[in-house]
Structures are given as structure tokens and as C-alpha cells.
Amino acid sequence: MPLLVDTIIPFAADGHVDLGAVRAHALWLFAHGVDGLLPGATEFLHVDRKEKERILEVVTDVAAGRTILFPIWDPSPAYVLKLGRTAAERGATGLLLPPPLLLPVPEDSLVDWYRSVAQHLALPLYAWHHPRFGNPLTPRLLVRLATETKVAGFLDASGDLHRLRRAIEAWPGRGFATLEDGLAAPEIRALAAVPGLAGGVSRLANAWPELVRRAWVEGADELWDAVVRRAAAVDRAGGTAALKRALGVGSRLPLAGVDAAELARLPASTFR
Secondary structure, eight states, X not given: OOEEEEOOOOBOTTSSBOHHHHHHHHHHHHHTTOOEEETTSTTGGGSOHHHHHHHXXXXXXXXXXXXXXXXXXXXXXXXXXXXXXXXXXXXXXXXXXXXXXXXXXXXXXXXXXXXXHHTTOSSOEEEEEOGGGSSOOOHHHHHHHHHHSOOOEEEEOSOOHHHHHHHHHHSTTOEEEESOSSOOHHHHHHHHTOTTEEEEEESGGGTOHXXXXXXXXXXXXXXXXXXXXXXXXXXXHTTHHHHHHHHXXXXXXXXXXXXXXXXXXXXOOOOO
């Protein structure tokens, strides 16, 4: 079962995306055994259209046939389709799309939103549920997407095992789940063992891919305990900003809030 990484986006000192670091980081992750990438998924609101296209170009160039689920959200439905087609031309293997953000949308409109995108794109489209998006993809809605549209599967970032199991009943073998979302070690072990899960997505693996990969493959209690402890330490140290500091890359997020003392307690990343 594949382990994918929701990759950070490195920025240079001038505020532009550091494409050299994007390339080096992707190569480093693949060299340490990860199976694929969700390039910049968590930070997709922090880059403009041209930057998204350049990131897509870089990661697909080094992927060598590995899984690339590329986020294609944009305020313009026309550009969502354009980016999805560009991703197919570049060699991505799938597309990732959240629902319309923030403002509540009726369920029928959400189904229409995904139907209208999926039917016009050649690559498999994965619907992305996250509690912060504002329009939840309920288990009932996921059933509708599975039966009424060409959507290929889903990514669930809720950390809710009951919800995930219900969704997988509708989409066996086509649902991915994020790890490390404030879960305790027994919960993350249970999440990784859900029957029918298509794969896992890690943020922590940006800095420590060997640890997360071993936990994912071996399932040992002590390894998952180490993953959970390290993820909690990263959150205490400042979350994404702290993760980027650990990796030695720049950010568009303020880095001043990073707790350097907390970060210093973590094992050093071998990237760069």
C-alpha cells in the first residue's frame, strides 16, 4: 500500500518558489522510499497559477512514473480544467480537488461541481475532504460522488476512523487518508490498518521519510509511537513553519513564531 507525501513548498529569500529545492526535495524523498507526492497540497493557496505550473513541471520531471496526485484547485473553474489538462500532459497520475472553500454550498451543487470537472479531464480525480474547507464531503456525499460522477476516489484528512470506514464501503480500494492529524498512536495504527484503504499521506515524511516509511510498512507500535511524538513536537514548535525550518528551506509563512528550543529537541533531518 503506497505512502505519499504532502510536500512542503520551499521559497527563496526573495519570496519566489525555490524550484531547485523543489526538485532536490522530491528526488531526496523518492531516494528514501516514498511512493509518490501530493506536491504542495497543504500550501496550494500560497502559490499563484504560474508557480503551480512550474512546480508541476519539476515534480513530474523527476517522478519517473511514480504517483503524483496534483492539486488543481483555483477560484476559476476554467483554470481548474486547464491545470488538470496540463497535469495530464506533464505525466501526473491523478488530480486532487477540494470542494468550493469557506462558503457553504448545497449538496447537489457539490455533486455538480465534481461531476463537471471529472467528466472533462482524462486523469483520475480525487475529492479531498478536510474539516477546515467549509464544505464537508459527508459519507453520504461520497457515496453520491462514487455512483453519480466519474470521480475516481477521495482523500480524507479528518482523522475520523468511523467516517473513513463508511467512505471506503462506498469506494473500496480508492480512498487515501492523511496520517498525523492529532491522532494518538493506537488511532494511527488503526487508520493504517483499515481494510480497503488505498494508501496513506504523510506531512511528517517531508523531513523524516525513513521513520514514517518504516512505520507504514512494518506497523510496529514503537515506530508509530515515534511518529506521533515527532508530529506533536513539530506542532508545538510551529507546525509548517517549524517543519520548513527543520528542512532548511524558506517560507511565505512567518518563521518568527518557530519555537527553536522545541525544534532543537527533534532529530535533524538529513535533507540538505
